[in-house]
Amino acid sequence: MTEQGVTVRAHAHETLDALAWRQLGATAGHVEATLAANPGLAKLAAELPEGQAVRLVKAPEPVRAMVNIWD
Template identity: 65%
Template sequence: MTDAPMQAQAQQHETLDALAWRHLGATAGHVEATLAANPGLARIAADLPAGHPVQLVRAPAPTRKLIQLWD
């Protein structure tokens, strides 16, 4: 389950990865989820204009399969 999207504004010449890192503290999965939620964002994700609004989406944490040594 994902958290509710949050509105963020880019700084001058910021990348989407840097924006996600600044607000969410990580990029893995969050960048992909954010791109899916913001149509057309991929065209400018490498150089966002100052103040550009972005709906950041926190991706769900990956699930790890539990390994039981004696099963």
Template identity: 40%
Template sequence: MSGVTYITRDGDCLDNICWHHYGRSSTMVEMVLEANHGLAELGAIYPENIAIFLPEVIEKPVQQNIINIWD
């Protein structure tokens, strides 16, 4: 699994880290928690020097429904 490691600063929280790294926090927080076992037990606000792995997001292609006028 590819990605980057983020080192926290005192007062960081996961939704803010995800927002800055991925551009959104929806579904990203859950994905990062899955990739970092034990991270949820640290609470909502992290102390400094916690290594958090931020996995690469592979977007699934959006399926488009094409409607032809002769269908």
């Protein structure tokens, strides 16, 4: 998947969370990034119509600070 995302189609009675889980194996951050990339999708996210095209966006990995215990 590219940083811009990939367009996928929803199954019958599928939620946005379930779609993200089915395609990415996780929801944290991905649902929020997908909602930001798809204006108006929040109104449908609770139950997407069958065949609804959704541009699914993978959230960037969080940056973790390096901690050295010997400093």
